[in-house]
Amino acid sequence: MQHSDLLSRLGLELPAGGSGLAVRSPVDGASLGTVPVTAASEIPDIAARSQRAFEAWRNVPAPRRGELVRLLGEELRAAKEDLGRLVTLEMGKIVQEGLGEVQEMIDICDFAVGLSRQLYGLTIASERPGHAMRETWHPMGPCAVISAFNFPVAVWSWNAALALVCGDPVIWKPSEKTPLTALACQRIFERAVARFGSDAPADLLIVVNGGRDVGEALVASPLVPIVSATGSTRMGREVSVKVAERFGRSILELGGNNAMIVAPTADLEMAVRAIVFSAVGTCGQRCTTLRRLIVHKDVRDALLPRLKAAYASVSIGNPLEAGVLVGPLNDKGAFEGMQRALEQAKADGGVVTGGERALADQYADAWYVKPAIVEMPAQTDIVRHETFAPILYVLTYETLEEAIALQNAVPQGLSSCIFTTDIREAETFLSAAGSDCGIANVNIGPSGAEIGGAFGGEKETGGGRESGSDSWKAYMRRQTATVNYSKALPLAQGIKFEI
Ligand code: UN1
Numbered sequence: 001m002q003h004s005d006l007l008s009r010l011g012l013e014l015p016a017g018g019s020g021l022a023v024r025s026p027v028d029g030a031s032l033g034t035v036p037v038t039a040a041s042e043i044p045d046i047a048a049r050s051q052r053a054f055e056a057w058r059n060v061p062a063p064r065r066g067e068l069v070r071l072l073g074e075e076l077r078a079a080k081e082d083l084g085r086l087v088t089l090e091m092g093k094i095v096q097e098g099l100g101e102v103q104e105m106i107d108i109c110d111f112a113v114g115l116s117r118q119l120y121g122l123t124i125a126s127e128r129p130g131h132a133m134r135e136t137w138h139p140m141g142p143c144a145v146i147s148a149f150n151f152p153v154a155v156w157s158w159n160a161a162l163a164l165v166c167g168d169p170v171i172w173k174p175s176e177k178t179p180l181t182a183l184a185c186q187r188i189f190e191r192a193v194a195r196f197g198s199d200a201p202a203d204l205l206i207v208v209n210g211g212r213d214v215g216e217a218l219v220a221s222p223l224v225p226i227v228s229a230t231g232s233t234r235m236g237r238e239v240s241v242k243v244a245e246r247f248g249r250s251i252l253e254l255g256g257n258n259a260m261i262v263a264p265t266a267d268l269e270m271a272v273r274a275i276v277f278s279a280v281g282t283c284g285q286r287c288t289t290l291r292r293l294i295v296h297k298d299v300r301d302a303l304l305p306r307l308k309a310a311y312a313s314v315s316i317g318n319p320l321e322a323g324v325l326v327g328p329l330n331d332k333g334a335f336e337g338m339q340r341a342l343e344q345a346k347a348d349g350g351v352v353t354g355g356e357r358a359l360a361d362q363y364a365d366a367w368y369v370k371p372a373i374v375e376m377p378a379q380t381d382i383v384r385h386e387t388f389a390p391i392l393y394v395l396t397y398e399t400l401e402e403a404i405a406l407q408n409a410v411p412q413g414l415s416s417c418i419f420t421t422d423i424r425e426a427e428t429f430l431s432a433a434g435s436d437c438g439i440a441n442v443n444i445g446p447s448g449a450e451i452g453g454a455f456g457g458e459k460e461t462g463g464g465r466e467s468g469s470d471s472w473k474a475y476m477r478r479q480t481a482t483v484n485y486s487k488a489l490p491l492a493q494g495i496k497f498e499i
Contacts, residue, residue: 003032003089011080012180012186021179021209026092026328027318029365033177040493043217049203050142051223053169056201058139060270064312068114068200071192072161073109076102079188083153083181085320091152092327094319095280105157107451108467112161115193115472118463119166137476139167139250144218145241145363149330150285150388152178153185155253158467158474159228159452160189160205168226169204173230174217177330179209222246226475229253230287233386233412233460241460253455255386255464256414258437258446259292259407261310261421261429263400268303270443271419275392276310278445280326281369284390285334288415288439288445288463291311292383293394294403295486299398308353316358328368329389335367337402338389341382344374345393348380355391384410399424408436413444414457415439438465 007014014033038046076083080102083451087098115345143163147155152174160170160448164364174182193200201399205436219227219242226249229239236254245248260278262271276291295303334358335357342355355372371390376383384392397403407416418429418439424440428434439449447488449455454469456462465471491497 005061006085006089007033007180010079010086010184012132012183014180021176023090023177023180023436025089026330026366026411027089027320028363031092032180033452035209036185037073038214039210039216040213043208043214044223045210046206047142047218047221047223049065049210050169050206052169053201053203054139054141054167055167056237057114057204058167060165060167060199062116062119062165064199065167066113067210068192068196069079069109069161069164070113072189073106073113073194076106076109078185078377080106083184083188084163086181086184088155088319088327090178092319092330093285094324094327096321097282101151101154102143102175104154104451105216106163108158108161108287110156111468112165113449115162119472119476122176124480126303126482127492128484128490130488131485131490132328132483132485134483135483136479136481138149140477140480141168141225142223143168143170143228143475144221144224145170145172146215146231147172147174147182147225149175150282150287151230151360152181154467155183155184155230158260159251162466163226163475164204168475169201169206171208171224172217172394173208173210173215178212180335181300182209184205190387191322195492198281211416216242220246225249226251228464228466232355233385236462238365249474251464251466253464253466254289254462255288255460256289256413256457257384257386257410257412258415259294259417260286260290261397261400261403261407261418262293262295262299262303263418263422263425264298265402265425266299266419267421267443268299268306271303272306272310274417275418276314278313278447279392279449280314280390283326283329283369284371285330285388286447288393288449290446292379292407292410293392294397294406295394296403297396297398303328304373304375304394311354311371311373314371316370326368326371326390327380328363328366329369332367334389337387338369340370341385341387341389341391343373344382345374345376345380348382349377350393351375354373379406379409400428404429404434408478412457413459414461415441415449417441417444417446419443
């Protein structure tokens, strides 16, 4: 493949060899170049630069900060085609999804621009005469963003667009597998800064490429009050403990093990389409990917043959080509993990359809697979484990109560959904006794959330919320202020303390 034109349009002139992070495309395993890395020892200095940027940026009025994010949105619109293709090249999702990811960035920029005029506080009634109370939201400080390979650009933008309007500079540590898209975003951001004017301090965005030690140094830095991390539960557990030790704030978006309940009244035609998109889309590598199908015993026989037929018709191949729906797994490790999970499922009594390697003769150094459907006798440990690959476990239920209990009986709590046309079932699923996930949908799949809602989930998913709603509050510090405009000094709770 020859991609130098694309890379140079995105401002990425890379040496072919040399030291640094070697980037390979999961599309065909070919080298895309080598990216310079930051040493962990440089992190204290980088954090200090970010802190200096903070001291200037926090004084820029929030609507003006919003103007920078508006310009970022404009630059992203201009770069959408190229950046979307680079996402495909570096991460392996199909171009439609690469473009969708950039659209998600544009959407969050639009959201953040509006938000920059709506960072509302409160006025609170004081119990004391001649006193006023209010709650104000202030910028917090540098925000570290640690992002994963599967959404190499959108997840950064959810954090960065909000952090920037909230007055926080960003230090971004992308996945080691996707440093190029991060550098491309940095160039795009620099174009927005150049158009913005001189009130943008230097170092509002610093990208640090490198290994685990770089991430660890960032997480340990006392100058970084917010760490937003997306990735595995293992990584999130380490980050949250390290950040908590120094009383920093973490925003965690970790594993998901998302389910769909298919109830007796479900529109099966719609359910099949939703299952295929959410279970095989992005080759099963979304946090929100559908991993468990909990089907009512009365519709199982009607649903499964249609689902298997739909799976058989899905085109697997080079994600840069039009018409392809499923690209490759990210690397050999992901393929091996998928095979191990399928072996375990079989040992547990599961019946596997699909799951084999595909296109190995054409792409010896890439890892294409046939998405797998696994009919399980029970929700065994392997079903409760998140395998980042297109494996859909099928379970059967009789009562809604049982279905909801199965749906909730996993360590993760990100996304969930029910297909039903029975309003009682739908509302029960959404009630306090229903799904325990951060996202619960009716008659749509668990993936493909819009940016307007808060994104994240409970339990091993980490509890953080990013993107829409009032997620912005995680990027600011809350201040309660009481002003006494009287000539007396009454104490709260009526306490007398005369001197
Ligand atoms: C992720 O997989 O890390 O809801 C994020 C979705 C996308 C974001 C997924 N909007 O599938």
